[in-house]
Amino acid sequence: MSETLLEVTNLRTRYKTDDGNIFPVDDISFRVKKGQTLGIVGESGCGKSQTALSIMRLIQKPGEIVSGDVQFKGESLLKKTEDEMRDILGNQMAMIFQEPMTSLNPVYTIGDQIEESIRLHQKGLTNLQIKNKAIDMLKLVGIPAADKRYHEYPHQLSGGMRQRVMIAMAMSCTPQLLIADEPTTALDVTIQAQILDLMRKVQKEFQAGMILITHDLGVVAEMCQDVIVMYAGKIVEYGTVEDIFYRPKHPYTKGLLDSIPHFETGSRMKQLNTIPGLVPSLYNLPVGCRFQERCKFAQEDCRRAEPNLENLRGIHKVACYHPVQSEGGN
């Protein structure tokens, strides 16, 4: 049950640019178990997508993974050949991107595209078996009139339906690990609820592990068991969903939670809590803690050296010299 599927250790990804070297993924370690969903949250540009791409070895030049390891089912992905990697990406790992239009091919029908992905990954099926399986997948993801929609092109579908087609394609190879990068950000809430519900069902059916990248803390609370909070390329807090929401320790995590408007009568029209200031540029990081300029707890020590990710209770970890004393205790 609690078998480790993916283990990332001290992963670093570097970009060499004219303006200097940056590390959008800076010493990242985490673990995903079978049937479990890990959420990655953080502000725009903090390295969520780069982390996902690094795991799948899809980083493009001038970027490269410079150290650390990614173990999938006990084997290092960084040691695989390109051919082996392609095989794994189609058969055992699947990715759902934020904008389905960029990952669906506009000149083929959605039926053709799902068939293609089934044909590639499941050898020895007849054409009819492939077609039936493709239609089954479309039905599974809740496409109405699947046998008709099968012949349509991506532009003929709504955003929500395209996202469902993407999920159908990702699922058609029964992956063991699903990486979803903001799968519902472009969608409306009612459609989002539909897609998340679907992802949960499909995941349960296949007992797949999942990495869910989002900036919506509500989505994290509903979908994830474990959560990583990233800030400027680093993990600043890591814990179970209860650790993060009920016992946040990093001032940034606390600030994020506090700035969400809540449905409480009485809080209306009041000033919201904010995190003042801006995320530092990766090209110009301060000495010491990366959050210091926006942090109300910052002291001298925060400006001297970068805090390490320290163990608290269970899997809960925080990188901060002056962690928040939350009500729940820890």
Next chain:
Amino acid sequence: MSSETPLLKVENVVKHFPIHGGLFSRQVASVKAVSDISFELKRGETLGLVGESGCGKSTLGRCLIRLIEPTSGKIIFKGEDITHVDDNRMRDLRRKMQIIFQDPYASLNPRMTIGAILEEPLIIHNLYPVEKERAERVQELIKLVGLRPEHLSRYPHEFSGGQRQRVGIARALAVNPEIIICDEPVSALDVSIQAQVINLLMELQQKLGLTYIFIAHDLKVVEHVSTKVAVMYLGQIVEFAEADELYKNPLHPYTKALLSAIPIPDPKPRPERIILTGDVPSPIAPPPGCYFNPRCPMASVECTQIKPELEEKSPGHFARCIKVPATI
């Protein structure tokens, strides 16, 4: 003007976009973007306008200040019917009616400095004709939105999304408007930055006595800032009430589904959740009967036959659904 006179009164506003096609580019169909919208807004109030993508929120917002000409209906601003006033009069009126756009990246001219962007509306409306006074007004505006005078010589690309949205707000405020249409002003921003911009808008409302129409698809944000809320579906208002009442006692099945679909930032398991099936229908060919019927968990045969009216179900609380009993 007594405090009871509405600042803005909207009567049966309709907007259809023609679709042309065929041999002679004849009109073959139309997108029914906005159908029969009516409401009133008093000075100092904020109307939250929510609904799914494509339901007509932006189109309605633009019709109200005639950036788009409504197909029919009436818009009355401070007692004056502005639906058909000429361009000259409309230019004057736009001083009083401003808009802030969703995309802080696209809505600022990349080749103009922030100072020039803020000065432009003052020149267009011939306000502060003396250059020195105009420069002072620009300085005042940049400080009003929490930026610094040294930012005035910079270009939009040198700013973050939240800062650009502040510039957009300062530009709207330049001409001393009375009402501002905020079209998804925070949707493109990270939560921590969202909160900064929302606070600023609320603060300015109090300081300057502004009236807002606040368009968003995020019901949490809308509840936080609004005094009244209108929920739109496929071009129609399906529910309208005071904000407190609407959130405490939603009547329309679509509003209930919307509220229930919001992910709540609390890992406690939640009991029931309404998950709608199917997709948003097309505004070119809306379904017969109630527009929501193909997705509605409460729909019955009558719902595919009767077009429901927006009815006052309890005092001040309107809903467009035949299944919701009226209690007045």
